[in-house]
Amino acid sequence: MHKEIAGLHISESDVFVGGTDTTSTVLEWAMTELLRHPIIMDKLQNEVRGILNGKQNIADNDLEKMLLLKAVIKETLRYHSSIPFLARITGQDVQIMGYDIAAGTMIIINSWAIGRDPESWEESGKFQPERFLNSSIDFKGLDFQLIPFGAGRRRCPGIGFAMANIEFALASIVQKFDWKLPNGEKEEDLDMTEHPGITVHRKKPLLAVATQYCF
Numbered sequence: 005m006h007k008e009i010a011g012l013h014i015s016e017s018d019v020f021v022g023g024t025d026t027t028s029t030v031l032e033w034a035m036t037e038l039l040r041h042p043i044i045m046d047k048l049q050n051e052v053r054g055i056l057n058g059k060q061n062i063a064d065n066d067l068e069k070m071l072l073l074k075a076v077i078k079e080t081l082r083y084h085s086s087i088p089f090l091a092r093i094t095g096q097d098v099q100i101m102g103y104d105i106a107a108g109t110m111i112i113i114n115s116w117a118i119g120r121d122p123e124s125w126e127e128s129g130k131f132q133p134e135r136f137l138n139s140s141i142d143f144k145g146l147d148f149q150l151i152p153f154g155a156g157r158r159r160c161p162g163i164g165f166a167m168a169n170i171e172f173a174l175a176s177i178v179q180k181f182d183w184k185l186p187n188g189e190k191e192e193d194l195d196m197t198e199h200p201g202i203t204v205h206r207k208k209p210l211l212a213v214a215t216q217y218c219f
């Protein structure tokens with residue numbers, strides 16, 4: 005069924021498709037990067053376990069204090085923009101950076117490439133969540149170097165829901181379990197091949213061994 009929300013046509017299947025694969029893909033990439041960077045995993049577990057102090061249920065105001073958790077998720081969204089291509093059709097003739105673009109042209113914006121652009125990001129090829137700790141750059145569509153949710157009127161309407169899901173899930177799994185790669189696999193051997201598609205997920209699903217953490 006299609007509904008009109010603020011003049012935009014959005015169907016229930018748009019919401020379902022837009023909201024499931026994307027969220028799980030971001031979580032899988034976040035865990036991949038944490039397994040590849042054990043020092044960051046350690047720092048994150050210290051932050052989450054310290055703030056929760058043995059409490060099993062995570063509340064909204066606990067998440068507000070988890071600054072490294074938020075930075076890890078932002079860095080994952082920068083480095084692994086899960087919906088890489090945004091599409092727009094120009095409503096009138098425009099000139100962008102010296103290029104004349106006729107009305108009715110479809111423009112494809114590659115948010116994956118923007119997230120890795122060395123002109124926008126220092127050490128763009130490295131996973132460094134700390135870059136966001138003292139930065140006001142956010143993913144809400146106002147900072148054009150970080151647009152994993154798009155920008156403008158058609159940007160993702162599910163940002164709040166997505167972030168709540170990812171923050172709760174990631175905080176919970178790093179609080180309650182310690183994680184390592186299976187069969188003595190080393191961080192540097194972790195296969196990072198991407199599977200291109202509407203969402204860019206891991207080509208091979210991530211395998212990790214969980215050990216329950218004793219509080």
Ligand code: HEM
Pocket residue numbers: 012014018019020022023024026027030086087090091151152153154155156157158159160161162163165166
């Ligand atoms: C990390 C998770 C998510 C990511 C990375 C993501 C990303 C995106 C992107 C890039 C777009 C296109 C925006 C544009 O063209 O400017 C989009 C659209 C959309 N997203 Fe999300 N999304 C996520 C989660 C969700 C969730 C949880 C929901 C619903 C509960 C949702 C619902 C939608 C819908 C309905 C659209 C179409 C909006 C329109 O056409 O106006 N998304 N999303």
